Amino acid sequence: MSKKDIVSQLVDKYRDDIVKINDTVWEYAEPGMKEYKTAAFYEDFFKEKGFNVKSALADMPTAFIAEWGEGAPVVGFLGEFDALPTLSQKAACAVKTPIVEGAYGHGCGHNSLGAGAAGAALAFRDYLEENGLKGTVRFYGCPGEEYGSGKVFMARAGLYDDLDVCLTWHPGKFNRVSTTSSLANISVMFSFRGVSAHAAGNPHLGRSALDAVELMNVGVNYLREHIIPEARVHYAYVNAGGIAPNVVHDFAKIHYFIRAPKMYQAQEIFERVKDVAEGAAKMTGTTHTVELKEAIFDYNPNRTLEKVMQEAFEEIGAPKFDQADFDLAKEFRKSFTKGDLEDVKSSLINSGMDPDLISEDDVLHTGVLPYVPLNKAMPGSTDVGDASYCAPTAQIGVVTEALGTPGHSWQVTAQSRSSIAYKGTITAAKVMALAAVKAAFDPEILKKAKEELVKSTGGKYVSAVPPEIKPNV
Numbered sequence: 001m002s003k004k005d006i007v008s009q010l011v012d013k014y015r016d017d018i019v020k021i022n023d024t025v026w027e028y029a030e031p032g033m034k035e036y037k038t039a040a041f042y043e044d045f046f047k048e049k050g051f052n053v054k055s056a057l058a059d060m061p062t063a064f065i066a067e068w069g070e071g072a073p074v075v076g077f078l079g080e081f082d083a084l085p086t087l088s089q090k091a092a093c094a095v096k097t098p099i100v101e102g103a104y105g106h107g108c109g110h111n112s113l114g115a116g117a118a119g120a121a122l123a124f125r126d127y128l129e130e131n132g133l134k135g136t137v138r139f140y141g142c143p144g145e146e147y148g149s150g151k152v153f154m155a156r157a158g159l160y161d162d163l164d165v166c167l168t169w170h171p172g173k174f175n176r177v178s179t180t181s182s183l184a185n186i187s188v189m190f191s192f193r194g195v196s197a198h199a200a201g202n203p204h205l206g207r208s209a210l211d212a213v214e215l216m217n218v219g220v221n222y223l224r225e226h227i228i229p230e231a232r233v234h235y236a237y238v239n240a241g242g243i244a245p246n247v248v249h250d251f252a253k254i255h256y257f258i259r260a261p262k263m264y265q266a267q268e269i270f271e272r273v274k275d276v277a278e279g280a281a282k283m284t285g286t287t288h289t290v291e292l293k294e295a296i297f298d299y300n301p302n303r304t305l306e307k308v309m310q311e312a313f314e315e316i317g318a319p320k321f322d323q324a325d326f327d328l329a330k331e332f333r334k335s336f337t338k339g340d341l342e343d344v345k346s347s348l349i350n351s352g353m354d355p356d357l358i359s360e361d362d363v364l365h366t367g368v369l370p371y372v373p374l375n376k377a378m379p380g381s382t383d384v385g386d387a388s389y390c391a392p393t394a395q396i397g398v399v400t401e402a403l404g405t406p407g408h409s410w411q412v413t414a415q416s417r418s419s420i421a422y423k424g425t426i427t428a429a430k431v432m433a434l435a436a437v438k439a440a441f442d443p444e445i446l447k448k449a450k451e452e453l454v455k456s457t458g459g460k461y462v463s464a465v466p467p468e469i470k471p472n473v
């Protein structure tokens, strides 16, 4: 029997477990860093399957590792499981119907993400066991991808350092190996303190913190023309000082995201934004503090492992959808805007592919996209970035939703618990397990993947988050 058939059968054996994880975590739908029920469920599940579980890692109650085996090669599968606010939605229902209005829902499909990674870990463990092979397999329970960036703190604690192979996936619209990078992101708060006063009677005695924040934003708006065009600087008022126009506000706070293709670029821009903040404080006679919250590395692609993932994906093939799946996808399509549907073509073009690879009438992607390595950063950030600086890492996207489904939406929540998602999640488990089998026992591949990591990172990862900063739990 081929490796592909062996791995396929091993994953199929866990079909019911994978679906159960998918649905249970979907129901829990817990916020980032507060995935208490979810983490407990996973930990019990892995203990029952004979794994050793280490809980509450890196100062995060919901971060854990489930491990089996010993020695090299060490293979890790990254699992995420946090949900998003306001995206509660009835399963497989194509009309917006929240279960609880305003509640959390799995609008990024992380319930499936963790379930697929767990399936891959179990199948890879069985492969080791059945073939009497030495090695270690780990499932990483990574909390707070959407909020809190759990992997950044797990990376800072050195938890990915000894991995030979690190694999993950994301549920989505396409079957593809991810070949693009993502943006490094620095999340930082600026707080200004002034002196309050009667705004009409004694304005000369007041020093306005709100003025400082406004001047800081004006300064950063001018700065934007003079930074690299790929960078993104966003802000949100966290505290605008108060609701009374007749008071000089003595406190104001603003939250900035500073993104760039590489961490050093984001850090350079951060220094300039700090200068602007200092200028704003001087202009207004206020004082200010800078509080770094998180700093996420850009994603560092590993071409060696990507090629292994592509080969595995082509062997396993795309998820096989039936008529009921196509009918359901058609129902969801009715809720998409013209822009959502046009985004399918733009995604292909941005990935360096022929936009006609997928027809406008297709409701589900049914092929596997070709391998096109690209040296460019997608305009978003992921905490997989920090893991990818510690260990050779590769990720795939697998179809769990209709073409045109908007990201972070109630439509994602709905489809994340449907037969479409089950098929995609099981396919993801198979591709990752097969890629792990192919890479972990081929010394040439392991050596090349490691060399590539060292070349791209200089051989060492230093977290951009200083040790005194604790996770936001």
Ligand SMILES: [Zn+2]
Pocket (backbone or CB within 6 Å): 108, 109, 110, 145, 170
């Ligand atoms: Zn996500």
